[in-house]
Amino acid sequence: MDHQKVQIFDTTLRDGEQVPGCRLNTSQKVIIAQRLDEMGVDIIEAGFPISSPGDFESVKAIAKIINNASVCALTRAVKEDIEVAAKALKYAKKPRIHTGIGTSDSHIKYKFNATQSEIIERAAEAIFFAKTFVDDIEFYAEDAGRTDNEFLAKVCSEAVKAGATVLNIPDTTGYCLPDEYGAKIKYLKENVIGIDNVILSCHCHNDLGLATANSIAGVINGVRQIECTINGIGERAGNTSLEEVVMILRQHPNLGFDTNINSRLLYDTSRLVSESMGMIVQPNKAIVGANAFAHSSGIHQDGMIKNRSTYEIIDPNEVGVTESAIVLTARSGRAALAYRAKKIGYELTKLQLDIVYLEFLKLADKKKIVLDNDVHQIVKWSNIEILA
Structure with a gap:
């Protein structure tokens, strides 16, 4: 049986590092990035360059040494962010800019004090601008999990039109149930203009303990890139766990999907990240916890x-x-x-x-x-x- 490829987008060095007290220096980030590349990760999100000089230097250093994976830098839908990200990615063999904006009613009203039309316009402008620096542009619709599906489809259609190559559909607050998130992906597959020309990605948070389940539901309904972290670390309750989704797809070949990950490096990589960040892996953690076997x-x-x-x-x-x-x-x-x-x-x-x-x-x-x-x-x- 031929399995469809699901790309692994690792954000340990960006979203994972947002855990309070888990700051890494550039040399630690480079070591982890090299391990992720060796393990077969397809895209490494190396950081948020405009956030600090240290993050800029880390993204730049990682971009220079990674040979196989794409190196990605996060930005807001702001020109200065995008310019700084492009500079940090200057030496990357396969650079990607990850830009986007909040799309839920909550974000539009309280975060941006804007209208839906203004959000669509800002998203398209950011993608157009990023496209002048690199070809590979990922667009994120922040809080997509709580965004009305019809409006989300409109935003995504305009993002594709503007030149996005990947559409990231984040469950930013970890609110969605698996069937709800899967239905959202299915709706986008059926209603986004030009959807067959881009990759759909999921970025699920674990506030209700459903990040892994939601990611798998996403894959079943059309997602072909999973955004995740080693040990499931990340903002608040964390992100989708890389080791969990990789082994779920491998242990359920009937689903028809697989990844390029060398799973024999999962345990050592888990320990590398744990020791570097000083963040203990819970003993009952699936796949890599001390009690898992x-x-x-x-x-x-x-x-x-x-x-x-x-x-x-x-x-x-x-x-x-x-x-x-x-x-x-x-x-x-x-x-x-x-x-x-x-x-x-x-x-x-x-x-x-x-x-x-x-x-x-x-x-x-x-x-x-x-x-x-x-x-x-x-x-x-x-x-x-x-x-x-």
Whole structure:
């Protein structure tokens, strides 16, 4: 089965860095950008050049060293923003300017004090101007998730007419439900003039925990670019998680989509970003969390030992994790204890296991996790002869 390509647009270095306290310097950004390029990311959003001299220099430095991915710079629909972005992207092999404006009633009224016609005019002017510097122009309709579909289609039609090559449909506040967001994408596919000549992109936030679900709904309905971040970091509750959407598409081949991402680099890249930003990955985080492939329940451990597929739908090696973890706790059963004992050199008979297991439970009730050194001690306490 031939799979359609979904491009991965990584905004870890722009939206991801908007997390309070997670500021990166230029050298850290360059290292992460190189890893993203190595991993197969299609577009790297390197920053918002006009926001600070440091951001300008970072975008410029990344533009110089990236060989495969497009390098993208964010702007508002403001000429000075666009000029500065173009200067920062001067050395990029594949430059992209990402410009746009808010389109929801809330943004039009309270943020811009404008009319719908004025918003369309400003969007078109920004795209026309950006097009004088680079060919690849992505237009974002900020707060598209809460924008009336008919007006959104009008804005997008004018953006295509003005020269946009990508249309970004952000759920800026993370408000949409998956079926609602999917229906919005479907409506645009059917009503935007010239839609077949551009790529539709989704940029979903996680305020209600639906960023990944909304992105997948978008792909099913016509999106061919997902905007996401490593570990799902980003403004407020974060963005769509890169590792989640990549592995969802890979684990559901029946959907008919895939990406260019080398998934075996996901875990190491997650740790690189976490350590660089000083932002801990929650242990239960899907795909890359410390507990993503760890099992402590006796029932689960027994099933895992017999056949990994009973409780794991992803081979941990596929995401760069060396192996699943059988974690010994008070909820662990005899099978797990025997498994771990064998790992460290003890081949227990059934009778020996029964004796050792009673000692194990005594210790497990006192400790959160029983480690390999503890197992050695338990065997010693059990007073049984075992060839180690």
